[in-house]
Amino acid sequence: MPANLTPQYHEAEKRFKQAADNEEKIEALEEMMATIPRHKGTEKLQADLKKKMSVLRKDADQQKKSAPRREVFVVEREGARQLALLGAPNAGKSQLLRALTNATPEVADYPYTTRTPIPGMMIFDNVRLQLIDLPAISPEYMESWVPQLVRNADAVLWIVDLSDDDVLERLDETRNLITEAKVDLARKRVLIVGNKSDAPGARERAEIVREVQGNQWPMAPMSAVTQDPSEVDRFKRVVYDFLDVVRVYTKAPGKKPDFSDPYVMARGSTVLDVAEKVHRAFLENLKYARIWGEGKPDGIMVPRDFVITEGDILELHQ
Ligand SMILES: Nc1nc2c(ncn2[C@@H]2O[C@H](COP(=O)(O)OP(=O)(O)OP(=O)(O)O)[C@@H](O)[C@H]2O)c(=O)[nH]1
Numbered sequence: 001m002p003a004n005l006t007p008q009y010h011e012a013e014k015r016f017k018q019a020a021d022n023e024e025k026i027e028a029l030e031e032m033m034a035t036i037p038r039h040k041g042t043e044k045l046q047a048d049l050k051k052k053m054s055v056l057r058k059d060a061d062q063q064k065k066s067a068p069r070r071e072v073f074v075v076e077r078e079g080a081r082q083l084a085l086l087g088a089p090n091a092g093k094s095q096l097l098r099a100l101t102n103a104t105p106e107v108a109d110y111p112y113t114t115r116t117p118i119p120g121m122m123i124f125d126n127v128r129l130q131l132i133d134l135p136a137i138s139p140e141y142m143e144s145w146v147p148q149l150v151r152n153a154d155a156v157l158w159i160v161d162l163s164d165d166d167v168l169e170r171l172d173e174t175r176n177l178i179t180e181a182k183v184d185l186a187r188k189r190v191l192i193v194g195n196k197s198d199a200p201g202a203r204e205r206a207e208i209v210r211e212v213q214g215n216q217w218p219m220a221p222m223s224a225v226t227q228d229p230s231e232v233d234r235f236k237r238v239v240y241d242f243l244d245v246v247r248v249y250t251k252a253p254g255k256k257p258d259f260s261d262p263y264v265m266a267r268g269s270t271v272l273d274v275a276e277k278v279h280r281a282f283l284e285n286l287k288y289a290r291i292w293g294e295g296k297p298d299g300i301m302v303p304r305d306f307v308i309t310e311g312d313i314l315e316l317h318q
């Protein structure tokens with residue numbers, strides 16, 4: 001007896017054959033079962049389909065059970081730069097995020113309080129910097145996705161605990177772990193934050209950390225539990241300076257610049273680097289710029305490769 005299979009059935013069968021995984025196969029098979037004409041001539045085929053489905057379902061169940069649950073976190077970039085908070089358990093990463101941003105991560109005096117990345121926006125003047133609080137890393141345990149987030153960030157705040165006699169050991173452990181995970185800290189912008197500067201003996205430990213690490217990375221002391229707003233402001237300035245950036249503004253001819261929204265550029269950037277950020281087309285057709293800024297005659301014409309400095313205002317001409 002002819003099977004008289006419908007075009008929908010053939011279509012589903014094609015998808016079944018081309019399916020990339022079990023899920024797609026099951027989906028296509030479901031449609032085949034729904035569209036197969038039900039009569040004597042398709043009985044054997046119907047039975048075959050049922051059998052296939054039961055095997056596929058069993059496989060899918062098995063996969064679910066045996067696959068390790070692998071979590072991956074991505075933090076979407078916001079603000080002028082992204083900074084990852086790296087460090088050993090209990091160093092005060094989350095407390096620091098609380099001190100510098102509006103974020104409210106959990107803070108507790110036991111290790112591994114933080115389990116997921118938590119972003120917060122640090123506002124310094126008119127610059128927005130995104131900080132990401134991360135779970136601690138130590139030889140006992142490290143979330144597998146932490147190195148990737150550190151690698152992705154523009155800069156690293158490496159939090160160390162100045163109340164801890166073993167601060168150098170913790171530093172070594174963190175460095176070894178992150179290096180083993182193939183994050184090349186030597187090629188990253190890293191600021192060591194000597195946290196808990198309020199603790200007894202912190203000053204002496206800070207000196208020791210500086211002596212040992214000072215050549216490679218700068219160190220800034222901080223107390224993340226401080227109630228003094230000026231100490232927080234001072235520290236924000238330290239972070240901003242450490243990034244080694246300059247802020248510039250652009251304006252249209254005859255208009256005033258928008259001072260609330262600077263372009264944040266690496267020190268040493270040129271007029272063309274700024275123009276490219278404003279619009280890619282400038283890369284081709286920027287002719288010159290007029291510039292207003294410290295030590296320059298107002299509105300003087302400068303070429304594309306002119307190096308900008310902090311606070312410059314640019315009028316771009318194509
Ligand atoms: N004295 C003092 N204590 C601090 C400071 N910063 C954090 N703490 C305390 O240190 C403990 C750990 O702080 P957290 O911010 O949770 O540390 P963490 O690095 O985020 O810890 P994990 O998420 O477990 O890795 C808490 O009891 C905080 O109150 C500080 O600057 N000074």
Ligand SMILES: [Mg+2]
Binds near residue numbers: 093095105114133
């Ligand atoms: Mg934490």
